[in-house]
Amino acid sequence: DVKVTQSSRYLVKRTGEKVFLECVQDMDHENMFWYRQDPGLGLRLIYFSYDVKMKEKGDIPEGYSVSREKKERFSLILESASTNQTSMYLCASSQDGKTYEQYFGPGTRLTVT
Amino acid sequence: AQSVAQPEDQVNVAEGNPLTVKCTYSVSGNPYLFWYVQYPNRGLQFLLKYITGDNLVKGSYGFEAEFNKSQTSFHLKKPSALVSDSALYFCAVRPYLNTGFQKLVFGTGTRLLVSP
Numbered sequence: 398d399v400k401v402t403q404s405s406r407y408l409v410k411r412t413g414e415k416v417f418l419e420c421v422q423d424m425d426h427e428n429m430f431w432y433r434q435d436p437g438l439g440l441r442l443i444y445f446s447y448d449v450k451m452k453e454k455g456d457i458p459e460g461y462s463v464s465r466e467k468k469e470r471f472s473l474i475l476e477s478a479s480t481n482q483t484s485m486y487l488c489a490s491s492q493d494g495k496t497y498e499q500y501f502g503p504g505t506r507l508t509v510t
Numbered sequence: 511a512q513s514v515a516q517p518e519d520q521v522n523v524a525e526g527n528p529l530t531v532k533c534t535y536s537v538s539g540n541p542y543l544f545w546y547v548q549y550p551n552r553g554l555q556f557l558l559k560y561i562t563g564d565n566l567v568k569g570s571y572g573f574e575a576e577f578n579k580s581q582t583s584f585h586l587k588k589p590s591a592l593v594s595d596s597a598l599y600f601c602a603v604r605p606y607l608n609t610g611f612q613k614l615v616f617g618t619g620t621r622l623l624v625s626p
Contacts, residue, residue, distance in 0.1 A: 401553070432616075437519075439600065439618040440554075455613070487553055498544055499614060501553035 400424070401502035403488050409508045416475040418505050420488030426500075427493040429471035431455075431463060434485040434504070446471055447493070478509045512537040514603050516617035523591045524625050531586040531620045533601030543584040544602040544614070545575055554600060560584060571595070591624045598622075 404419035422429065428447050432440040432455075442455030444463040452463050460482060464472045471490075475482055485506050489499040513536045523529045535541055542561055546554040558569025565577045575586045586599060601617040 406551075437618060440616040442613055445613070489554075498556045498559055500556065501546075503553045504551075 401488055401490055401500050403486075403502040403505050405505050406503060407506050407508075409510065410475075410478050411510055412479060414475075414478050414509075416478050416507065416509075418473040418475075418486055418488075418507070420471045420473070420490075420502055421469055422471075422488075422490040422500070423469065424490065424492075424500070425468065426490035427468075428491045428499075429465065430489040430491075430499060431461075431471065431473045432487045432489065433457070434487055440487065443473065478507075480509050483507060483509045512541075512603055512605055512615045514601050514615055514617035516599075516601055516620045518620050519618075520621045520623060522623045522625065525593050526590050529588050529591040529595070529622065529624070531599050531601075531622060533584045533586065533617060534582050535584060535601070535603040536582065537603050537605045539605050541584075542604045543575075543577060545569065545573070545584075545586050546600045546602065546616075547571075548598040548600065548619075550597075557586070557599075591622075593624050593626055596622055596624045 401422045410416050430445045431443040434440050441457050446452045446465040462474045485504050487504045488502040491497045491499040515534045544559045545557040548554045558567050560567045560577045568574045573588050598619045600619050602614045604614045
């Protein structure tokens, strides 16, 4: 089974802090994704990566950056956390190709106070 | 641009009754369609997908979905609901295009509540 793990289930940070969310997948998938999930808005894509050191902006990249130094690891960085970044963050991975489904991690619920 | 609509925020059904969770989509060309389920405090789990072929797709946990091209719909169904099916369900679409990286677009989710 594909396993996608995220470094924290729950995280509380203060406004202005730099926040790192880490994601690791164990199936040698080429593609990795970061989403945020908010009630009534569904999942919105923040960033994705289709190869090591490659990254592309998703629909809502403002206030975020990412890093992919190794194929199995994809990090989301909040440079200066703000209260409007309080959300559930979901990482996913998929094999290359249009027909492959994405596999999700358990999520990190981030609260910024 | 592609989009997905899940017109119902919540669906209520009694255990043992059939259930339907609705999804309509808009996409250029032929779609790839997916259903995911999210249990409380968990990530999304893949349920089923439509790529091509038979319009009725069978997936995990007894769920199935029917692709209807003329109505641009991909409704999720189950003949007999269980209390344990209570969860948040997401429909997603990506277009069949040969160039570029095609993102998966998710609907806003439908909460399914199955009462005993």
